[in-house]
Amino acid sequence: MAFADAQKIGQYQQAMDTRDLIGQAKGILMERYKITAQQAFVILTKASSLSNVKLRDVAIHLASTGEIITQ
Structure with a gap:
């Protein structure tokens, strides 16, 4: 029981960390391109889909390098 808990x-904790990373990446895009949170999320999800990279990893890459993954 303790192990399951x-x-x-x-x-x-991992879900919260992922949510924070995606939020940071959205914030970077929002500031850079003067777009809404929803538009920034669409950009991240499209980059994830087109590059076949998990959304979390796209966000990590953007937050650490300042660049969005493009294929």
Whole structure:
């Protein structure tokens, strides 16, 4: 039971970290291009889809390099 609870906590923490990373990436795009949060999210999801890279990894790349993944 304790192991299952610890696993759930780890999953929740990972989900929160992913949400924060995507938020940071959206913020970068919003500031750079003067767009809405929804538009920034669309850009991230399209980059993820076109490059076949997980959304989380697209966000990490943008936040660390300032560049969006393009194929």
